[in-house]
Amino acid sequence: MAEIFAIAIDGPSGSGKSTAAKMIAKKLNITYVDTGAMYRAVGLYCRRKGIDTKDEASVVTVLDEINITFKVDGDTRRIMLNGEDVTDTIRTQDIGMAASDVGAIADVRKKLVKMQQMIAKEQSVVMDGRDIGTVVLKNAQIKIYLDATVEERTRRRIGELNEKGIISDFETIKKEIEERDYNDTHRKVTPLCKAEDAVYFVNDGMTVDETSDAIIKIVDERLGR
Numbered sequence: 001m002a003e004i005f006a007i008a009i010d011g012p013s014g015s016g017k018s019t020a021a022k023m024i025a026k027k028l029n030i031t032y033v034d035t036g037a038m039y040r041a042v043g044l045y046c047r048r049k050g051i052d053t054k055d056e057a058s059v060v061t062v063l064d065e066i067n068i069t070f071k072v073d074g075d076t077r078r079i080m081l082n083g084e085d086v087t088d089t090i091r092t093q094d095i096g097m098a099a100s101d102v103g104a105i106a107d108v109r110k111k112l113v114k115m116q117q118m119i120a121k122e123q124s125v126v127m128d129g130r131d132i133g134t135v136v137l138k139n140a141q142i143k144i145y146l147d148a149t150v151e152e153r154t155r156r157r158i159g160e161l162n163e164k165g166i167i168s169d170f171e172t173i174k175k176e177i178e179e180r181d182y183n184d185t186h187r188k189v190t191p192l193c194k195a196e197d198a199v200y201f202v203n204d205g206m207t208v209d210e211t212s213d214a215i216i217k218i219v220d221e222r223l224g225r
């Protein structure tokens with residue numbers, strides 16, 4: 001069997017991590033793990049229960065009620081919350097914010113990090129998030145910190161929302177992205193930051209294909225292929 005390896009991709013929301021990671025997984029035929037989706041699933045559960053996601057004590061009391069699994073469906077992976085497919089439900093700005101809130105809670109991180117480490121133990125993965133290179137997969141062979149300017153990330157987000165038929169205002173979305181950046185980089189527990197040994201990569205103006213190909217080139221160099 002080929003040697004197991006891991007690609008850790010961190011960066012702020014809208015930097016194109018997930019889309020690039022998905023494409024890399026497909027091209028290299030390895031497993032993609034969307035850790036943001038796991039925090040989003042916890043956020044969704046809390047929202048549905050009417051729990052304030054900023055209230056650590058309340059979130060912690062329901063943590064044991066939350067069971068997150070992945071289900072392979074063709075070449076995509078669906079995220080299941082207590083057996084329900086929530087892959088599409090979690091992709092809203094509001095659930096993104098809830099995810100950012102619950103991600104600031106140490107016990108939530110402990111539970112999800114453990115799951116993520118278990119997945120990476122069994123197979124080669126490309127995993128994206130905020131703490132992958134710094135905490136979850138400290139020994140990953142390849143670490144990337146993917147970034148893009150806030151204006152570029154706002155344009156991308158507006159494009160995504162447009163595709164869903166949602167017309168949005170540039171300044172409002174930009175403010176939401178900046179707020180989430182602030183939340184993610186200023187929280188006490190493992191704030192988003194570049195791992196010392198990560199390659200810093202800005203992908204303004206680049207397509208998903210160009211970004212994933214550039215990362216695969218780094219992977220090939222690191223793995224001596």
Ligand code: DC
Binds near residue numbers: 013014037103130132
């Ligand atoms: O990547 P995303 O937008 O789906 O992530 C949603 C939120 O989840 C993000 O704002 C912060 C949190 N998150 C985290 O704290 N750690 C991760 N590894 C991934 C996401």
